[in-house]
Amino acid sequence: MTNEQMxxxxxxxxxxxxxxxxxxxxxxxxxxxxxxxxTYLGKVLGPAVFGLLVVYxxxxxxITSPSHGIPELIACxxxxxxxxxxxxxxxxxxxxxxVYMILLHTVF
Amino acid sequence: MxxxxxxxxxxxxxxxxxxxxxxxxxxxxxxxxxxxxxxTYGLLMKTSGFPFWLPTLTAAVIYTGSMEFLMxxxxxxxxxPVSAMATAFxxxxxxxxxxxxxxxxxxxxxxxxxxxxxxxxxxxFAVNYGAEIPEGVDRSWFYFWVSLLDQLYWVTGATxxxxxGRFLKKQxxxxx
Numbered sequence: 393m394t395n396e397q398m399x400x401x402x403x404x405x406x407x408x409x410x411x412x413x414x415x416x417x418x419x420x421x422x423x424x425x426x427x428x429x430x431t432y433l434g435k436v437l438g439p440a441v442f443g444l445l446v447v448y449x450x451x452x453x454x455i456t457s458p459s460h461g462i463p464e465l466i467a468c469x470x471x472x473x474x475x476x477x478x479x480x481x482x483x484x485x486x487x488x489x490x491v492y493m494i495l496l497h498t499v500f
Numbered sequence: 501m502x503x504x505x506x507x508x509x510x511x512x513x514x515x516x517x518x519x520x521x522x523x524x525x526x527x528x529x530x531x532x533x534x535x536x537x538x539x540t541y542g543l544l545m546k547t548s549g550f551p552f553w554l555p556t557l558t559a560a561v562i563y564t565g566s567m568e569f570l571m572x573x574x575x576x577x578x579x580x581p582v583s584a585m586a587t588a589f590x591x592x593x594x595x596x597x598x599x600x601x602x603x604x605x606x607x608x609x610x611x612x613x614x615x616x617x618x619x620x621x622x623x624x625f626a627v628n629y630g631a632e633i634p635e636g637v638d639r640s641w642f643y644f645w646v647s648l649l650d651q652l653y654w655v656t657g658a659t660x661x662x663x664x665g666r667f668l669k670k671q672x673x674x675x676x
Contacts, residue, residue, distance in 0.1 A: 397579040408588035413620050416599030422607050434600045
């Protein structure tokens with residue numbers, strides 16, 4: 393790619409990214425009332441995306457594989473347990489990840 | 501509407517430094533992630549042969565980790581503007597959902613709104629969406645500081661990575 397082509401690509405990619413960020417605010421400007429469907433979606437989509445991410449994360453875990461998905465299960469339980477116990481974000485994330493890594497490298 | 505939430509100009513109680521102090525702890529996990537990932541990104545860009553200032557530029561202007569990593573390959577391959585733009589739309593589609601979710605929270609934020617929307621990254625969205633704004637803290641300033649800090653972390657990481665990459669390259673050349 394020539395330098396000019398790189399600049400064009402850069403500008404186009406930036407424009408597309410900016411559009412994805414601004415489009416909801418352009419479609420539903422502040423003055424007008426937001427349709428209740430959209431408000432509902434706004435409330436529900438956050439947790440829905442989290443659910444999607446969990447499924448996406450665990451989709452390749454196989455019970456028939458050598459580790460039988462046990463380290464993943466243990467790590468998930470540790471993460472959930474830490475959250476229920478202490479709340480917050482850092483401890484459950486770090487704890488679950490560390491437990492998983494240790495399990496992968498030592499036991500399984 | 502809560503009077504303390506009203507957004508006007510300077511000297512607004514609950515804004516400025518008070519909001520910064522309130523939101524900073526929430527951005528510390530983001531700082532760890534963004535700085536390290538940013539360094540990785542800057543290093544990758546530099547060792548792929550791009551100029552040292554490019555990671556800083558993309559970090560400031562594009563500000564989407566996933567797309568910026570893809571840019572390393574896109575810019576190194578042949579010119580396909582339509583496919584690059586389509587990829588950016590698809591990779592960035594999640595921002596549509598972030599915008600929908602933040603529609604009510606980002607309303608009435610005045611001049612800051614443009615910057616708030618422009619810098620809605622995954623982590624910034626997560627922090628701002630779930631944040632409980634303390635009493636007496638101006639909401640728009642809280643969101644603004646979070647967005648600004650997060651972007652600073654990312655830009656710093658990318659810049660550091662680019663400089664490490666330059667330093668590594670010089671070391672390699674001296675040894676050769």
